[in-house]
Amino acid sequence: MATEKAKEDPSVNSGQEKNVKTDRSQTVQFVKPDWTIDELYKKAWAIVKQNKILWIFGAAAGGYGYNNNLDFDNFDTERFQRLFNDSPENTQELSRVLGDATSASTDTITYLFSAVPTSLYIILGLEVLLLILLSIGISLIYQSWATGALLETVQMCIKDGKSTIAEASRKAYAHIKPLLWLTIVPGLILGLVTTVGSVILIAGLILGPTLVKVIMGIALFVFLLFIIYAYVMLALTTIWAERQIVVDHKPARKAFDAGLAIARKKKWAMLLLGFVNTILVGLIFGVPIIIIIFLVFGGILASNAVESILWILLIIAVPLLTLFVVGLTIAGGIMSAFKATVWSLAYDNIRGKYEK
Amino acid sequence: MTTSEENMKNKYAGFGIRLLALLIDMAVGFLAIALLTLFVVNQSNIPQAVSAGIVALIILVNPLTLYYSILTTHYFGATPGKWLTGIRVVSEEKEDSYISLKRSFFRQTVGYTFSWVFFGLGFFSVIKDEKKQAWHDKASGTVVILIQHFLIVGLAAFFVIITLTMSLFNIALGKFNTGPLGAETKQIMERLEEEREQKKLMEAMEEEQRQMDNEIDYDSIRLEQPDELEYYPEDFPQDTTY
Numbered sequence: 001m002a003t004e005k006a007k008e009d010p011s012v013n014s015g016q017e018k019n020v021k022t023d024r025s026q027t028v029q030f031v032k033p034d035w036t037i038d039e040l041y042k043k044a045w046a047i048v049k050q051n052k053i054l055w056i057f058g059a060a061a062g063g064y065g066y067n068n069n070l071d072f073d074n075f076d077t078e079r080f081q082r083l084f085n086d087s088p089e090n091t092q093e094l095s096r097v098l099g100d101a102t103s104a105s106t107d108t109i110t111y112l113f114s115a116v117p118t119s120l121y122i123i124l125g126l127e128v129l130l131l132i133l134l135s136i137g138i139s140l141i142y143q144s145w146a147t148g149a150l151l152e153t154v155q156m157c158i159k160d161g162k163s164t165i166a167e168a169s170r171k172a173y174a175h176i177k178p179l180l181w182l183t184i185v186p187g188l189i190l191g192l193v194t195t196v197g198s199v200i201l202i203a204g205l206i207l208g209p210t211l212v213k214v215i216m217g218i219a220l221f222v223f224l225l226f227i228i229y230a231y232v233m234l235a236l237t238t239i240w241a242e243r244q245i246v247v248d249h250k251p252a253r254k255a256f257d258a259g260l261a262i263a264r265k266k267k268w269a270m271l272l273l274g275f276v277n278t279i280l281v282g283l284i285f286g287v288p289i290i291i292i293i294f295l296v297f298g299g300i301l302a303s304n305a306v307e308s309i310l311w312i313l314l315i316i317a318v319p320l321l322t323l324f325v326v327g328l329t330i331a332g333g334i335m336s337a338f339k340a341t342v343w344s345l346a347y348d349n350i351r352g353k354y355e356k
Numbered sequence: 357m358t359t360s361e362e363n364m365k366n367k368y369a370g371f372g373i374r375l376l377a378l379l380i381d382m383a384v385g386f387l388a389i390a391l392l393t394l395f396v397v398n399q400s401n402i403p404q405a406v407s408a409g410i411v412a413l414i415i416l417v418n419p420l421t422l423y424y425s426i427l428t429t430h431y432f433g434a435t436p437g438k439w440l441t442g443i444r445v446v447s448e449e450k451e452d453s454y455i456s457l458k459r460s461f462f463r464q465t466v467g468y469t470f471s472w473v474f475f476g477l478g479f480f481s482v483i484k485d486e487k488k489q490a491w492h493d494k495a496s497g498t499v500v501i502l503i504q505h506f507l508i509v510g511l512a513a514f515f516v517i518i519t520l521t522m523s524l525f526n527i528a529l530g531k532f533n534t535g536p537l538g539a540e541t542k543q544i545m546e547r548l549e550e551e552r553e554q555k556k557l558m559e560a561m562e563e564e565q566r567q568m569d570n571e572i573d574y575d576s577i578r579l580e581q582p583d584e585l586e587y588y589p590e591d592f593p594q595d596t597t598y
Contacts, residue, residue, distance in 0.1 A: 115403030138465045169495040
């Protein structure tokens with residue numbers, strides 16, 4: 001019966017069954033999970049500890065916002081807030097500028113810029129815009145390359161136990177385009193849907209009659225829940241899709257579809273792992289930051305009573321802060337590499353099982 | 357070390373000469389800024405100087421200006437600094453050819469950013485590396501080789517450029533202080549200062565008036581109205597005709 005069950009259910013294979021009794025009267029079956037957090041963390045830590053090159057690529061990938069290791073600080077909740085809230089600071093700033101504009105010193109400013117032809121402003125504006133677009137482009141290319149290099153290095157370290165910058169970079173170069181697609185396209189589409197949907201629903205909520213307002217309010221709430229779910233699924237999908245691109249050399253679109261299929265089946269296990277990652281990151285970074293904040297505040301309060309403490313505090317604060325910043329950067333690189341390795345090990349366990 | 361190993365070691369440009377090349381490039385950048393500053397302060401009045409300033413800004417923030425090293429590295433294998441110090445950037449696979457435009461773009465943008473990870477540690481890796489490659493060289497598959505020993509030339513060029521730059525800034529400052537721009541700027545600053553003081557005076561007067569208004573409680577002031585007018589007939593002569 002155990003063998004028949006294995007034939008019917010593709011998610012269970014011979015490697016995963018434990019304690020299966022051959023006696024036909026017993027049908028209890030224990031299915032080993034695809035991964036255990038403990039196992040992943042032990043293996044990942046062993047790999048990361050040995051290969052310092054992972055720290056470098058971890059810092060590189062982490063430095064430009066590669067946080068897609070599902071530690072919940074990646075979710076940009078600010079984006080949602082911006083859709084619904086006016087910023088009082090912006091209106092105050094506008095009032096201040098308008099107020100300044102009515103003062104007599106605007107005559108001076110008008111005089112200063114009186115000889116500048118309009119064409120110069122246009123050229124300068126276009127140049128600045130081009131520069132911004134170029135910077136964004138370079139940043140995206142860098143992020144894609146760093147992600148690819150990190151994942152390639154992880155794979156090489158898992159298989160052979162060693163890697164070099166040159167080799168990882170050379171392999172990552174081929175993955176820049178698909179990883180770029182993965183970074184830009186799904187997020188852009190979801191962003192557009194979010195913006196358009198929110199605008200329509202909010203407009204209906206504000207402008208419509210009472211009945212329409214009620215309907216729009218409910219619709220907005222449901223829409224918000226859907227958007228949150230969509231962003232969560234996008235983050236989960238991207239984790240697998242990146243590995244599909246780097247490890248299995250799939251094109252971007254196919255990798256995304258496969259990643260989505262896996263994410264749908266494994267979302268709860270992924271969320272649990274992501275949650276544990278968040279706690280880990282919080283402990284490693286949060287505890288030193290809290291200690292330092294308490295030390296600083298304690299020192300400042302103590303210096304009110306004894307002035308010399310302030311000077312001692314300042315003398316030790318500078319090297320301590322430098323050490324802290326350096327330590328934080330290295331720890332950040334290690335954490336980034338560690339999380340990437342954890343997910344790559346998890347991917348190795350489920351490769352080819354849930355994609356269809 | 358064998359002769360061939362020593363030759364191989366010596367042909368790659370070390371940290372010192374690469375640092376000198378970088379310093380020369382930075383000095384050339386400052387020289388360009390000094391020339392543009394001189395161009396701006398040579399104007400006859402402030403509006404024209406502002407116009408010239410915007411032209412200077414257009415030249416400086418031009419992507420070609422900021423990323424010129426991509427083109428020079430592709431076409432000449434070197435930036436001005438590297439050219440003056442006799443070193444060239446070449447492909448690691450074929451050391452006799454310069455790198456492609458795509459690879460040059462990757463090296464100068466992505467590669468350099470990568471070398472800045474861990475506070476520029478990637479640049480210092482040149483010191484210990486066998487082929488004297490920095491992280492951006494490893495990432496882009498390039499090496500920097502010595503084609504001529506131009507250390508003295510490079511040092512001389514660096515000091516000449518720095519001296520020239522400082523002289524130009526000095527001249528520009530002198531022109532500004534003694535020329536029409538300086539005088540006009542002074543006038544405008546005085547006018548603005550006057551305006552600011554007047555504004556402060558007005559605000560102080562308004563504040564004083566507000567305080568006075570607060571002190572005087574107009575509601576509590578009532579003209580004393582007697583309940584009835586008290587006429588005393590003896591106050592008015594009886595035989596007065598109206």
